[in-house]
Amino acid sequence: MVVPGEFLSYEEEFMPGKNTFSLDGQVYSALVGYAEFDDNERIVGVKAIKSARAAGVGTHVLARVMLVKESAVLVQVMTAFKDTEKRVFSPTYASIYVAHVSSSYVKNLRDEFRKGDIVKAMVAEVTPYGIKLRTNEPSLGVIKGFCSHCRNELHLNGQNLRCLKCNAEETRKISTEYVL
Numbered sequence: 001m002v003v004p005g006e007f008l009s010y011e012e013e014f015m016p017g018k019n020t021f022s023l024d025g026q027v028y029s030a031l032v033g034y035a036e037f038d039d040n041e042r043i044v045g046v047k048a049i050k051s052a053r054a055a056g057v058g059t060h061v062l063a064r065v066m067l068v069k070e071s072a073v074l075v076q077v078m079t080a081f082k083d084t085e086k087r088v089f090s091p092t093y094a095s096i097y098v099a100h101v102s103s104s105y106v107k108n109l110r111d112e113f114r115k116g117d118i119v120k121a122m123v124a125e126v127t128p129y130g131i132k133l134r135t136n137e138p139s140l141g142v143i144k145g146f147c148s149h150c151r152n153e154l155h156l157n158g159q160n161l162r163c164l165k166c167n168a169e170e171t172r173k174i175s176t177e178y179v180l
């Protein structure tokens with residue numbers, strides 16, 4: 001599934017078809033729908049989804065941490081879903097403010113998230129300035145973390161996470177659905 005402005009292909013590989021536009025030799029989707037690549041004609045088009053609904057409050061997202069600031073974490077949303085139904089999330093960037101991170105006191109956001117971590121979060125608020133997410137539930141938070149020293153995957157070790165490569169121990173706002 002693609003959203004407006006999402007990159008589909010280079011023109012050398014696939015020419016722009018239905019519901020797409022091209023810019024500087026790159027083909028983008030013009031609307032929400034499913035990308036369809038015609039390998040014989042070398043054309044990419046987008047089949048519109050009329051029923052696609054935007055991500056509202058209560059929608060779950062999986063996102064990657066892009067930047068950890070003092071007051072908020074900036075993430076890029078990879079997928080959004082409500083129950084099992086996929087939702088459209090646009091724009092793809094969202095923020096998690098420090099007050100929405102945990103039900104316990106957060107001293108330093110860098111103890112809770114690091115760049116590159118994969119996070120499960122929920123849409124808390126949709127504003128004209130952007131979408132705010134929250135992780136202040138046990139099932140929400142980091143579901144896969146990466147060592148801040150060597151970038152290796154972190155494994156769950158009691159209440160903390162441990163890097164099996166360099167033996168570093170790190171803290172996060174860990175989801176009960178942590179994968180390793």
Ligand SMILES: [Zn+2]
Binds near residue numbers: 149
């Ligand atoms: Zn490490």
